[in-house]
Amino acid sequence: xxxxxxxxxxxxxxxxxxxxxxxxxxxxxxxxxxxxxxxxxxxxxxxxxxxxxxxxxxxxxxxxxxxxxxxxxxxxxxxxxxxxxxxxxxxxxxxxxxxxxxxxxxxxxxxxxxxxxxxxxxxxxxxxxxxxxxxxxxxxxxxxxxxxxxxxxxxx
Amino acid sequence: xxxxxxxxxxxxxxxxxxxxxxxxxxxxxxxxxxxxxxxxxxxxxxxxxxxxxxxxxxxxxxxxxxxxxxxxxxxxxxxxxxxxxxxxxxxxxxxxxxxxxxxxxxxxxxxxxxxxxxxxxxxxxxxxxxxxxxxxxxxxxxxxxxxxxxxxxxxxxxxxxxxxxxxxxx
Numbered sequence: 522x523x524x525x526x527x528x529x530x531x532x533x534x535x536x537x538x539x540x541x542x543x544x545x546x547x548x549x550x551x552x553x554x555x556x557x558x559x560x561x562x563x564x565x566x567x568x569x570x571x572x573x574x575x576x577x578x579x580x581x582x583x584x585x586x587x588x589x590x591x592x593x594x595x596x597x598x599x600x601x602x603x604x605x606x607x608x609x610x611x612x613x614x615x616x617x618x619x620x621x622x623x624x625x626x627x628x629x630x631x632x633x634x635x636x637x638x639x640x641x642x643x644x645x646x647x648x649x650x651x652x653x654x655x656x657x658x659x660x661x662x663x664x665x666x667x668x669x670x671x672x673x674x675x676x677x
Numbered sequence: 678x679x680x681x682x683x684x685x686x687x688x689x690x691x692x693x694x695x696x697x698x699x700x701x702x703x704x705x706x707x708x709x710x711x712x713x714x715x716x717x718x719x720x721x722x723x724x725x726x727x728x729x730x731x732x733x734x735x736x737x738x739x740x741x742x743x744x745x746x747x748x749x750x751x752x753x754x755x756x757x758x759x760x761x762x763x764x765x766x767x768x769x770x771x772x773x774x775x776x777x778x779x780x781x782x783x784x785x786x787x788x789x790x791x792x793x794x795x796x797x798x799x800x801x802x803x804x805x806x807x808x809x810x811x812x813x814x815x816x817x818x819x820x821x822x823x824x825x826x827x828x829x830x831x832x833x834x835x836x837x838x839x840x841x842x843x844x845x846x847x
Binding site: 527533534535536537538541543544552 | 684685692696700701713714717777780784786790834
């Protein structure tokens with residue numbers, strides 16, 4: 522291969538790319554304005570976004586609620602006697618503030634929570650609720666179209 | 678809409694230049710298309726781009742090179758290459774694009790010639806042959822001396838020649 526061959530190869534590539542309507546369309550697609558920018562179209566787009574976001578919100582909230590419920594049941598199964606019944610009966614008396622030594626001993630036996638349990642009880646349900654809220658906030662919105670930016674620039 | 682039409686006509690005028698520079702560096706049709714899109718998106722946002730006295734070619738060459746090198750470093754590109762290497766296709770990849778923008782034989786020949794070069798050599802070959810810049814323009818573009826341009830070009834050309842000599846017997 523000599524210099525002329527390489528020149529011809531690049532020239533051929535340039536000519537092909539220059540003539541490619543696919544390339545022009547792909548480029549213009551990145552900078553073209555939205556086809557409809559009338560108020561009605563914008564409202565329709567917002568409503569569509571809202572419906573979509575609300576559906577995701579409901580799904581996430583439902584998953585979060587299910588997880589919360591499951592976490593409660595799991596907690597009850599793992600710690601059936603917490604808080605101790607004895608402590609509750611002692612404290613049910615009106616004005617009774619002194620606890621027996623054995624009851625104090627029971628009170629001091631704090632249940633230990635494993636990492637997985639904390640994850641299941643708090644982090645997962647909460648994260649689904651947060652995800653739902655974030656999605657709702659993030660999805661409903663309107664971006665300024667490229668055409669508007671171009672018009673603003675031409676006005677300047 | 679007049680500005681939109683004007684921009685489209687400029688895209689048509691320079692898309693071949695930008696795409697061939699990007700392809701010369703990336704050697705991948707889809708990546709070159711992405712870099713071309715990024716370049717023209719930046720052009721669209723550049724207030725001087727539609728001005729008559731603006732040196733569009735020099736500006737586009739610089740931005741196209743930068744976009745191509747950014748794409749080379751991007752995580753998405755590496756992931757895409759990895760998936761392709763593993764025999765998996767990329768969901769957003771459009772094979773028809775590869776077929777339509779540059780003819781297959783031209784693409785294959787260019788790839789065969791340039792894949793033996795490193796990034797710097799591919800860049801300088803692209804500037805010389807795709808952008809058709811003079812030695813002085815290349816030196817100004819890269820911020821190096823003309824002598825360095827000539828020696829790099831000569832090394833790249835020698836490498837291409839050697840690569841072809843090795844392939845030719847088979």
